[in-house]
Amino acid sequence: MTGRTFNVRDLMAGTLMLLLGVGAAFQSRQYRIGTLSHMGPGFFPLCLGVLLAFIGAAILLQALRPALSHAPFTFRAEWRGWFCILAGLGSFGLLGEFAGILPATFATVFISALGDRDNTLASAFAIAAVMTLICFVVFWWLLQVQLPLVHWG
Amino acid sequence: MIGESLAALWTGFGVALEPANLFWSFFGVVVGNLIGVLPGMGPISAISMLLPLTYGLHPVPAILMLAGIFYGSQYGGAIGAILLNLPCHPPHAVTCLDGYPLTQKGKSGVALGITMLCSFFAASVGIIVMILASPLLVRVAYLFGPPEIFSIMLLGLVAGGTMSRGSPLKGIAMTIIGMLVGIVGADALTGTERFTFGITNLDDGVELVALALGVFGVGEFLRNVNHMAEIVAPIRMRLRDMRPSRADLREAFLPMLRGTAIGTLFGAMPGTGPTITTFIAYALEKRLSKHPEQFGHGALAGVAAPEAASHSKTQVDFIPTMSLGIPGDPVMALILGALMIQGIQPGPMLITQHPDLFWGLVASFWIGNVLLVVLNVPLIGLWVRLLRVPYRLLFPSALFFIAVGVYSTQNNLFLIWEVLAFGIIGAIFSALDFPVAPIMLGFVLGPMVEDNFRRSLLLSHGHLGVFLQRPISAVFIVATALLVLAQIVLRLRAPRTVAQPTTA
Numbered sequence: 001m002t003g004r005t006f007n008v009r010d011l012m013a014g015t016l017m018l019l020l021g022v023g024a025a026f027q028s029r030q031y032r033i034g035t036l037s038h039m040g041p042g043f044f045p046l047c048l049g050v051l052l053a054f055i056g057a058a059i060l061l062q063a064l065r066p067a068l069s070h071a072p073f074t075f076r077a078e079w080r081g082w083f084c085i086l087a088g089l090g091s092f093g094l095l096g097e098f099a100g101i102l103p104a105t106f107a108t109v110f111i112s113a114l115g116d117r118d119n120t121l122a123s124a125f126a127i128a129a130v131m132t133l134i135c136f137v138v139f140w141w142l143l144q145v146q147l148p149l150v151h152w153g
Numbered sequence: 154m155i156g157e158s159l160a161a162l163w164t165g166f167g168v169a170l171e172p173a174n175l176f177w178s179f180f181g182v183v184v185g186n187l188i189g190v191l192p193g194m195g196p197i198s199a200i201s202m203l204l205p206l207t208y209g210l211h212p213v214p215a216i217l218m219l220a221g222i223f224y225g226s227q228y229g230g231a232i233g234a235i236l237l238n239l240p241c242h243p244p245h246a247v248t249c250l251d252g253y254p255l256t257q258k259g260k261s262g263v264a265l266g267i268t269m270l271c272s273f274f275a276a277s278v279g280i281i282v283m284i285l286a287s288p289l290l291v292r293v294a295y296l297f298g299p300p301e302i303f304s305i306m307l308l309g310l311v312a313g314g315t316m317s318r319g320s321p322l323k324g325i326a327m328t329i330i331g332m333l334v335g336i337v338g339a340d341a342l343t344g345t346e347r348f349t350f351g352i353t354n355l356d357d358g359v360e361l362v363a364l365a366l367g368v369f370g371v372g373e374f375l376r377n378v379n380h381m382a383e384i385v386a387p388i389r390m391r392l393r394d395m396r397p398s399r400a401d402l403r404e405a406f407l408p409m410l411r412g413t414a415i416g417t418l419f420g421a422m423p424g425t426g427p428t429i430t431t432f433i434a435y436a437l438e439k440r441l442s443k444h445p446e447q448f449g450h451g452a453l454a455g456v457a458a459p460e461a462a463s464h465s466k467t468q469v470d471f472i473p474t475m476s477l478g479i480p481g482d483p484v485m486a487l488i489l490g491a492l493m494i495q496g497i498q499p500g501p502m503l504i505t506q507h508p509d510l511f512w513g514l515v516a517s518f519w520i521g522n523v524l525l526v527v528l529n530v531p532l533i534g535l536w537v538r539l540l541r542v543p544y545r546l547l548f549p550s551a552l553f554f555i556a557v558g559v560y561s562t563q564n565n566l567f568l569i570w571e572v573l574a575f576g577i578i579g580a581i582f583s584a585l586d587f588p589v590a591p592i593m594l595g596f597v598l599g600p601m602v603e604d605n606f607r608r609s610l611l612l613s614h615g616h617l618g619v620f621l622q623r624p625i626s627a628v629f630i631v632a633t634a635l636l637v638l639a640q641i642v643l644r645l646r647a648p649r650t651v652a653q654p655t656t657a
Contacts, residue, residue: 013585017326024333024348031345037615041340041347044603045333052329059322081378085552086573089371092556093569101557108556109549116545117379127546131553139557143206146564 010063017056025049084115101147105135158284165512168213169520177214178517181221182524188222189229190536191547196484197593198373199226201365202554204491205561212495213510217517219488224467224518228272228525231460232536235264245463247431251448251455258451265533266397267405267453268460269526275413275461276522279468282417283515286469290476291504297477299608300619304629306602309479311633313594321640323587330582331595332602334359341604354567361490363568364596365483366555367575368582368589374548375580401453408438408454412461419462420469434462468518475499475511478601483593490597 025046034040088111095104109131113124139145168174181203188199199222207215234245235252248268255264297305314328315321337348338358349355397405412434419430438458439448448455473479478499480486492499497507504511529536559568579589613619621627 009586013323013587016581016585020330020333027348031340031347032343035615036610036617037613039607039610041343041345044606045336045347048329048333048336052326052333055322055326055329059320059326062322076380078375078379082375085371085374085378085548086577088549088552089556089569089573089576092553092560093566093573096556096560096566096569105553105557109553112374112552113545113549115378116548118543118545123545124549127549131550135553135557139561143561145557145561147560 007063010059014056014058014060014063017059018053019056021049021051021053021056023049025053080117081115085112088112088115096147099152100150101135101140101145102132102149104147106132158288161508161512162284162515164508165514165516166520168509168513169217169516174214174217174513174517175520177210177218178221178521179524181218181223182225182521182528185222185225185227186229186525186528186532186536187225187539189226190232190539191229191542195230195369196223196226197365197369197487198551199223200484200487200491201362201369202551202558204362204487205558207491208494208562212492212497212507213513215495216488216492216510216514217521219491220471220514220517221521221524223484223488224276224464224521225525227463227467228269228529229536231268231272232265232533233540235268235456236261236537237540245431247435247459248456250435251450251452254449254451255453255456260451263397263401263453264456267401267457269529270397270402271405271409271412271457271461272464273522273526274409275416275463275465276468276518278413279417279420279465280515280518282420282465282469283472283518286421286472287476287504287511287515290472296625298623299605299612300623300626301629302477303602303605303609304620304626304633305477306479306598306605308629308633308636309473310591310594310598310602311636313482314591315636315640320586321644324591327582327587327589327591328595331592331597332599333595334364334592335596335599336603341600342607354565359596360559360562360568360571361487361494361596362562363559363571364575365487365593366559367572368579368592370551370555371572371576372579372583372589374552375576376583377544378548404453405457408458409461411437411441412458413465415458416462416465416467417469420466421472430466431459431463434458471514471518475503475514480594480597483590486593486597 026049028042028046028049031042031045032040033042033046088108091107091111092104095107106128110124110128113119113127114121119127136149140147140149169178184203185196185199188202189196200219203222204219207218210218230245231248231252234248236256237253252261252264252268255261310328310332311325314324333348335358337355339346339356346356415434415437416430419433435448435455435458438452438454439445442448442452442454444452470480470482470485474485474489476499478489480489489499497503497510555572556569559572560566562568579592582589582592609619610617619626620630
């Protein structure tokens with residue numbers, strides 16, 4: 001290698017768009033395509049899918065053209081943060097369904113707060129408790145959100 | 154005709170000053186400003202988080218409140234940009250260039266004062282333009298059939314995709330992704346379920362709020378968690394510091410006028426994002442300035458011009474949004490979506506059918522901007538303290554507001570999973586350096602584009618030439634083609650050197 005590298009980020013970006021475009025186009029063929037004067041439900045998404053695939057290919061080709069140097073593809077994995085944010089949000093969906101809005105709120109804030117390395121168990125607990133109180137007063141009592149406070153199953 | 158407008162505006166002031174309406178407008182400005190100041194929260198997150206609150210309101214107070222949130226959060230964002238070099242709203246990236254150096258020089262108060270003056274002045278000019286131009290536009294708008302609407306939307310989509318930031322190809326890709334997401338659900342004409350993959354909750358399509366909060370809320374959290382710099386610099390701000398001196402005013406006056414002019418010009422053009430507008434205003438000032446070397450090191454003109462441009466653009470942007478139903482940027486797309494939820498179809502009929510709404514909105518803009526000034530003078534100290542809310546407390550709380558907010562749009566927990574999915578998708582797209590803002594534009598405009606495309610070709614019996622035979626439509630198609638051509642030419646002529654690292 002003489003310092004000439006591909007643009008890895010755009011390589012992935014182009015491939016992703018290409019795949020999404022092809023996927024959308026294939027899926028559209030399951031719906032009636034119709035003719036230009038009488039378009040079926042599949043016509044427009046098929047056009048979009050094909051267009052997206054072409055754009056993906058164009059991004060891919062540009063990335064394959066080696067340039068002297070590229071902005072390096074820096075990507076720091078942040079598994080703890082990602083996991084806690086997604087798990088926190090997901091727990092609202094689950095606990096909201098099966099346990100009520102107060103446990104859901106507490107879990108969402110507590111779990112997602114743990115995703116930040118600067119939070120301790122105590123500080124996460126504190127912020128979760130405060131938000132649960134806000135939830136009770138503002139959302140349940142004042143705005144009357146349609147979820148039970150606490151229930152089981 | 155102008156007389157009619159003025160009479161209508163008078164009524165508008167009556168509507169906007171009704172105590173209930175005034176209250177919601179005020180509430181919107183305060184909450185918008187509050188959320189806009191918080192690090193990492195821009196107008197899009199502010200509006201989508203508060204959108205569910207408006208469902209219980211009448212259309213008029215609802216839209217007044219949303220507009221209030223919009224300019225409140227925009228102004229709040231400028232505070233973070235100037236004091237902390239944190240652009241939460243892309244257009245403020247330009248304000249940072251000179252706003253933050255001013256802070257480092259200890260002149261943050263003056264910078265904020267000038268920002269306030271410029272935004273007030275520019276918004277007032279924008280409002281006057283709105284009053285003068287709206288009736289004209291209504292006349293033109295009656296000439297718009299499906300082919301014209303399709304063509305102008307195409308122009309808006311292409312402009313929005315290519316001119317936001319970063320690679321134009323990637324912008325267009327995101328626009329198409331947004332349009333594909335907009336297709337999800339039952340087809341309006343035939344009832345065929347498209348892209349639902351058997352999930353009945355998707356029959357009515359993807360929820361606008363879930364998409365916005367996923368991509369711009371959760372997606373941002375995923376990107377920022379543990380990467381957000383802790384804010385340590387102690388900032389003190391007193392009222393006295395905010396008053397610009399006579400020399401400051403003289404320095405900022407002409408840039409403010411030019412910035413306003415640029416913003417007004419671009420506001421009328423559908424699809425030109427606010428970011429590009431502020432960049433043009435900044436570049437022009439730098440070119441015209443006698444001391445271009447001062448730019449980037451705390452030139453007041455470098456704050457005044459882009460702020461004025463972004464605020465006048467914001468106001469003028471409401472014209473195409475309300476009268477043609479074509480939003481200029483993702484925030485407008487969100488407001489348009491909110492209008493449609495309220496059962497109001499934006500378009501040429503809006504001004505005649507809902508004069509109270511339209512003129513009330515215009516009047517409330519002005520009232521809102523007065524409120525913004527009145528509010529920010531005494532509260533600046535509080536905003537500065539809010540800026541220091543650490544991210545580690547901010548995002549878990551915001552996540553809760555997102556969850557409960559999106560649930561209450563439909564009282565359906567399925568939307569939480571939609572937010573989750575779009576959060577992951579948005580984070581992946583951002584990591585691959587795609588500009589995510591055009592997704593909203595594509596999502597809101599997509600169904601309308603499809604509808605008008607199908608109808609045009611139904612009327613023309615399948616002749617694609619219809620878009621070029623009708624003069625108004627042809628103008629927009631030619632403009633779109635020129636825009637694409639210009640982008641290609643610029644691309645080919647640009648020296649291929651190091652790929653620019655893009656700023657968020």
